[in-house]
Amino acid sequence: MEPLIKIRDLDVIFPIGKSGFFGKPTAYLQAVSGISLDIHKRETLGLVGESGSGKTTLGRAILHLEKPTRGKVEFHLDDEYVDLEDLNTKGLRKIWRHMQMVFQDPYASLNPRMTVREIIAEPLVVNRIGNKNGILEKVEKVAEMCGLQRDQLGRYPHAFSGGQRQRIAIARALALMPQFIVSDEPVSALDVSIQAQILNLFKDLQNKLGLTYLFIAHDLATVAHVCDRVAVMYLGQIVELTETERIFYSPKHPYTEALMSAIPDIDPDRKMKPVLSSGELPNPANPPSGCRFHTRCRYMEPYCREAQPELNEIMAGHFVACHRAESLTLQGAVE
Amino acid sequence: MSTTTTASGTLNVGVATRETKVKRTDTATHWQLMWWKFRNHKMALLGGSILAIMVILSLLAEFVGPYTPQERTSQYAQGRPMGFHFIDAENSFHLRPFVYARVAKRNRVTLRMETTVDKTEMWPISFFVRADKYKMWGLFKSDLHLFGLENNRHFLHLLGTDQLGRDMFSRLLYATRTSLSIGAIGVGLAFLLGITLGGIAGYFGGMVDSVIMRLIEFIRSIPTLPLWLALAAALPREWTALQVYLSITAILALIGWTHLARRVRGKLLALREEEFVLAARLSGCSHARIVTRHMLPSFMSYMIVDLTISFPYIIMAETALSFLGLGMREPIVSWGVLLYSAQNIRSMVLMPWLLIPGLVVIIAVIAFNFLGDGMRDAADPYTK
Numbered sequence: 162m163e164p165l166i167k168i169r170d171l172d173v174i175f176p177i178g179k180s181g182f183f184g185k186p187t188a189y190l191q192a193v194s195g196i197s198l199d200i201h202k203r204e205t206l207g208l209v210g211e212s213g214s215g216k217t218t219l220g221r222a223i224l225h226l227e228k229p230t231r232g233k234v235e236f237h238l239d240d241e242y243v244d245l246e247d248l249n250t251k252g253l254r255k256i257w258r259h260m261q262m263v264f265q266d267p268y269a270s271l272n273p274r275m276t277v278r279e280i281i282a283e284p285l286v287v288n289r290i291g292n293k294n295g296i297l298e299k300v301e302k303v304a305e306m307c308g309l310q311r312d313q314l315g316r317y318p319h320a321f322s323g324g325q326r327q328r329i330a331i332a333r334a335l336a337l338m339p340q341f342i343v344s345d346e347p348v349s350a351l352d353v354s355i356q357a358q359i360l361n362l363f364k365d366l367q368n369k370l371g372l373t374y375l376f377i378a379h380d381l382a383t384v385a386h387v388c389d390r391v392a393v394m395y396l397g398q399i400v401e402l403t404e405t406e407r408i409f410y411s412p413k414h415p416y417t418e419a420l421m422s423a424i425p426d427i428d429p430d431r432k433m434k435p436v437l438s439s440g441e442l443p444n445p446a447n448p449p450s451g452c453r454f455h456t457r458c459r460y461m462e463p464y465c466r467e468a469q470p471e472l473n474e475i476m477a478g479h480f481v482a483c484h485r486a487e488s489l490t491l492q493g494a495v496e
Numbered sequence: 497m498s499t500t501t502t503a504s505g506t507l508n509v510g511v512a513t514r515e516t517k518v519k520r521t522d523t524a525t526h527w528q529l530m531w532w533k534f535r536n537h538k539m540a541l542l543g544g545s546i547l548a549i550m551v552i553l554s555l556l557a558e559f560v561g562p563y564t565p566q567e568r569t570s571q572y573a574q575g576r577p578m579g580f581h582f583i584d585a586e587n588s589f590h591l592r593p594f595v596y597a598r599v600a601k602r603n604r605v606t607l608r609m610e611t612t613v614d615k616t617e618m619w620p621i622s623f624f625v626r627a628d629k630y631k632m633w634g635l636f637k638s639d640l641h642l643f644g645l646e647n648n649r650h651f652l653h654l655l656g657t658d659q660l661g662r663d664m665f666s667r668l669l670y671a672t673r674t675s676l677s678i679g680a681i682g683v684g685l686a687f688l689l690g691i692t693l694g695g696i697a698g699y700f701g702g703m704v705d706s707v708i709m710r711l712i713e714f715i716r717s718i719p720t721l722p723l724w725l726a727l728a729a730a731l732p733r734e735w736t737a738l739q740v741y742l743s744i745t746a747i748l749a750l751i752g753w754t755h756l757a758r759r760v761r762g763k764l765l766a767l768r769e770e771e772f773v774l775a776a777r778l779s780g781c782s783h784a785r786i787v788t789r790h791m792l793p794s795f796m797s798y799m800i801v802d803l804t805i806s807f808p809y810i811i812m813a814e815t816a817l818s819f820l821g822l823g824m825r826e827p828i829v830s831w832g833v834l835l836y837s838a839q840n841i842r843s844m845v846l847m848p849w850l851l852i853p854g855l856v857v858i859i860a861v862i863a864f865n866f867l868g869d870g871m872r873d874a875a876d877p878y879t880k
Contacts, residue, residue, distance in 0.1 A: 254780040270771035274526045274793045284779035320522035
């Protein structure tokens with residue numbers, strides 16, 4: 162089956178630091194570098210990595226909320242691929258009917274000066290979909306799907322808790338009935354008790370509406386719960402990409418192994434052997450040469466400093482960017 | 497945060513939380529929340545009321561003041577404030593307030609006119625009397641005054657008179673109108689300039705932003721008083737009072753817009769990356785809708801606070817300029833113009849009541865500061 166979204170050699174580069182009278186940038190930060198990725202229809206693709214690894218930027222670049230510096234994003238619509246690069250502002254507004262986003266912080270993503278009804282209705286109103294009554298009806302339908310009650314719609318966001326605000330944000334994203342939703346850490350700002358409800362809501366909606374998700378997270382338990390496939394990001398690059406089970410059972414990249422070893426175990430008697438990577442995340446503005454992970458890798462060989470590994474398919478559907486992927490035996494999260 | 501509808505709720509996912517009680521705050525708009533919060537700030541309410549009274553009195557200056565600003569009572573020049581009474585020398589009460597008669601006599605030694613209070617004669621104060629003719633706001637003619645004396649050979653100067661015998665109370669009302677309106681127009685102009693240039697800088701960023709910011713830094717680096725003096729001195733002497741008034745206001749606004757522009761720019765730069773603005777973009781909103789519907793409302797309250805706080809600066813600047821004789825000139829009366837006549841030591845010693853306008857300036861500035869304080873607290877109604 163054709164993928165819903167094809168991403169090819171995507172780069173996002175930010176100018177940083179300013180000097181001189183009119184502020185010429187002194188340096189550039191490559192937040193996303195050379196990412197190629199396919200997102201299949203009706204799947205949930207997880208995107209994990211540390212803070213600063215470029216997950217959010219990648220999510221926004223796919224929607225062209227952030228213009229990519231180089232590379233392509235193609236969206237499958239009516240049996241042909243639309244290259245988002247070719248679209249002007251108007252074209253983007255049209256394609257955004259099919260691609261939406263749920264943001265991380267439900268306290269920041271809802272305009273405090275609009276009622277819930279106005280918030281959910283806005284995409285319909287600005288896209289001129291249906292008349293007034295039709296819109297109100299649709300808003301109530303979507304709100305109900307997301308677990309909101311009709312009598313709550315007249316209230317302002319400040320009257321709601323984090324979990325319910327996130328329901329409102331999801332309802333807004335769904336109002337236009339999109340096919341694809343980027344969820345940027347949608348539960349990380351919520352209480353743990355609420356997280357499961359929202360995650361289940363995401364699953365329910367996917368089953369009902371046939372949605373495709375790009376699910377950005379840094380919590381691996383969340384990822385294990387909702388994702389079909391997982392891409393691991395490190396310093397703007399994808400280091401491993403495969404099905405969720407394989408990522409957890411048999412990771413092939415040392416960084417994935419390190420991530421898995423950091424999952425806390427419920428059993429207090431079981432000895433935890435975190436395969437900790439030493440040191441901090443290197444400065445993304447000045448990434449290490451060769452393999453970007455070599456500064457923290459336990460299995461580093463001299464040649465890792467020189468050459469940058471490609472993202473190779475070592476098994477069907479299992480992509481790894483490591484020189485030693487074939488030779489290493491790594492430990493998963495679950496034996 | 498008011499979390500009336502929290503967690504206890506949804507055990508079954510997708511099933512709505514049961515919520516029967518609706519709190520009043522849940523459906524309150526932003527402005528309602530701000531008002532409720534502002535209401536609790538007693539000093540701000542006081543400041544606001546004082547300013548409201550000032551505005552109303554000065555708007556109705558022709559009607560409230562018993563005299564026109566240029567009318568002289570030559571027999572009572574340099575006259576002391578005349579207190580009004582309800583109880584006379586014989587301890588009997590009069591429902592109608594009155595002032596004691598004044599008798600003017602030339603002092604044989606100093607050869608100056610001196611007035612003495614004649615407690616045997618009372619001049620009753622009447623309300624809604626017909627006296628001097630005036631043209632209300634330059635529009636319609638009338639001669640009705642809120643209070644005054646029926647007998648036109650008598651006079652009533654509640655705050656005394658100046659060197660020429662002009663009624664200080666009436667003049668103060670007119671001056672308040674001038675000074676407050678300069679504040680309002682100046683702040684308005686500064687606001688327009690600030691929001692336009694700051695908005696352009698913040699929304700487009702890049703080169704435009706740099707150019708505007710450097711311009712602002714340049715303007716701010718010039719010492720203000722010499723700049724005002726130079727600009728005010730450059731005004732042609734033969735200009736009419738109205739022209740001078742408008743250009744002085746413009747000069748004050750030209751300086752005042754810079755800090756507003758910086759605030760607007762900073763806010764816009766921050767808001768551009770806010771998630772609800774990104775969400776609005778994704779919803780398909782046009783630039784105009786994003787700016788007017790999402791960005792402007794969320795910092796308008798801060799701008800209003802800024803405006804309230806910059807009000808007294810403009811008023812003080814006008815007062816300072818006029819006091820130095822470079823701002824407004826007669827026949828326009830402003831607080832600064834009134835204080836200009838209280839400049840020398842002689843008038844301060846002999847006629848301390850000429851300093852009353854200074855007191856009014858202080859009260860107004862303090863009232864503005866209290867008001868601004870309360871508004872700053874109310875501007876973000878979501879924090880408790």
